[in-house]
Amino acid sequence: MADPAESARKGVYAGTSGWAYATWKPGFYPAGLAAKRFLEHYASRLNSVEVNYTFRMLPSPAMLAGWLAATHAGFRFSFKAPQRITHFNRLRDCDAAVAEFVAALEPVRAAGRLGPLLFQLPPNFKADHARLAGFLDAAALKGAGAPMVAFEFRHESWFTEETYAILRAHEAAMCIAESAELQTPDVQCARGFACYRLRRDGGYSAEEIAKFAERFTALARERDVYVYFKHEDEPTGALNAVAFLEACAGAAKR
Numbered sequence: 001m002a003d004p005a006e007s008a009r010k011g012v013y014a015g016t017s018g019w020a021y022a023t024w025k026p027g028f029y030p031a032g033l034a035a036k037r038f039l040e041h042y043a044s045r046l047n048s049v050e051v052n053y054t055f056r057m058l059p060s061p062a063m064l065a066g067w068l069a070a071t072h073a074g075f076r077f078s079f080k081a082p083q084r085i086t087h088f089n090r091l092r093d094c095d096a097a098v099a100e101f102v103a104a105l106e107p108v109r110a111a112g113r114l115g116p117l118l119f120q121l122p123p124n125f126k127a128d129h130a131r132l133a134g135f136l137d138a139a140a141l142k143g144a145g146a147p148m149v150a151f152e153f154r155h156e157s158w159f160t161e162e163t164y165a166i167l168r169a170h171e172a173a174m175c176i177a178e179s180a181e182l183q184t185p186d187v188q189c190a191r192g193f194a195c196y197r198l199r200r201d202g203g204y205s206a207e208e209i210a211k212f213a214e215r216f217t218a219l220a221r222e223r224d225v226y227v228y229f230k231h232e233d234e235p236t237g238a239l240n241a242v243a244f245l246e247a248c249a250g251a252a253k254r
Contacts, residue, residue: 011220012248013048013076013115014227016237017197028235028242043071045242048115050197050228054079058104068111077108078115078195078226087122091135099140102147109147115226116195118175120152123182127157129166136170150175150195150226152184159185193224203229203236206243213247220248 019042025031029041042049053059059067067077082101085094101117108114132151141149151167152175153159167174167189176184177197188194196216198204204212216225227244229237 011224012216012227012245013224014229014241014245014248015042015046015048015050016229016241017050017052017231019049021231021233021235023233024235024238028238037070039067039070042238043075046238046245047072047074048076048078048226048228050078050080050115050118052080054081054101054104055083058082058101061107064105064107068108068113071113073113076113076115076226078228079105079117081117081119086119086125090122090125091119091128091131094135095138095140098135098138102140105147109145114147116148116150116173116175116193118150118152118195120175121154121158123154125153126155127153127160127163129162132163133166133170136166136172141170148190148193149173150190150193152177152197154179154182156182159187164189188219188223191223193226194219196225196227197230198227198240199230201230201232203232203240209240209243210247212244213251217248217251 019039020035022035025033029038033041082097085091085097085101089097105114105117136149141147149170150173153163154177164174164187171190171192173190173193173195174184174187175195175197176186178184178199180201198212212227216227219225227241229241229244231237
C-alpha cells in the first residue's frame, strides 16, 4: 500500500467527501473499529478529505484540534463554504461571512494543513461576473496567508473566458467536477493548485483509475492537485481514492 504522506509530498492529495460513514465497514473500515477512530484510519490510507460539515455549521476549535491530532502532517483538509454564502446570499454582501469562515479555519491553516476552500454554487446561479469579481476582492481572500479558493460552477453560463480571467486574476481555481448533468471544462486558472471532484455513481474501473493517476501525476509537476471521489453508502469512493493514490505512487516512479 502506498504511504499517503508520501503521495502528499508529490503534490497529489486524494480522498472523499467526508469520513464518518459506518456503512463503509467492513470494506474500508475494519468491522470492529469504533467511530471515534474513523478519521485516524481514513488518514492512514488517504491524505485529504473534503469536509462538507462546514456547508451548514462552522467547526469549533476543539473539533479542529481533534481532527488535526487524528491525522498525519501530510494530510490536508478542504472545506466546503457555508450555504449562506453560496446559496442564500449567492456571493452578495458576504465579506463578513467569508471572514468568519476563514477565521474559523485558522488552526488548520496555522498547522499547514489547509487545502482549498470550495465555493459550490447552486445549479440555478447563472454567470454574474461583476458579482464574482467583487466577491473575490473580500479582504479575507487576499494577501499573505490567504486560503486557496476553488469554485464549482453548476450552470454552463459560467464557462467563458471572462470567468477564467477573473479567477486567474485572483489566483482562484475552477473546480473540475464530473457530473451526469454538466460537463465542466478542464481549464486551470490557479497557478498553485488544481481541484477535481470525481462524482460518477458507482465509481471507476482500475483502468480509469490508472489513467487518472498518469494525468494528475503529470499535472502535479506544476501544481498541487486535489482529487475528491464521491461519497456513497458503499465504500466505493474511498476504495477508488486508495487505488488512485497507489497508482499515483507508481506513476511518479516511472
